[in-house]
Amino acid sequence: MAKKTVATLHTxxxxxxxxxxxxxxxxxxxxxxxxxxxxxxxNEAVKDFFKN
Structure with a gap:
């Protein structure tokens, strides 16, 4: 069951x-x-988040 769940996350x-x-x-x-x-x-806005 877990293998099926993990596989659906990557499709x-x-x-x-x-x-x-x-x-x-x-x-x-x-x-x-x-x-x-x-x-x-x-990911592009991480530095801007920490500047404020």
Whole structure:
């Protein structure tokens, strides 16, 4: 069963690999505590995500 599931993930377009999950620590303006900002961004926009 697992082999069939894995095989279905690799068929067709490979659009899923064009995105990266990025995590950035951001200081909250209200409390001053750090929070984590998690997003799925395109591979080309990873550097722009960390610049802001």
């Amino acid at each position: 067709g377009k490979m659009d899923g690999r064009s995105y990266t999950k990025v995590i950035k620590m951001v200081k909250s303006p209200k409390t001053g505590a750090y929070i984590f900002d998690e997003q799925m961004v395109p």
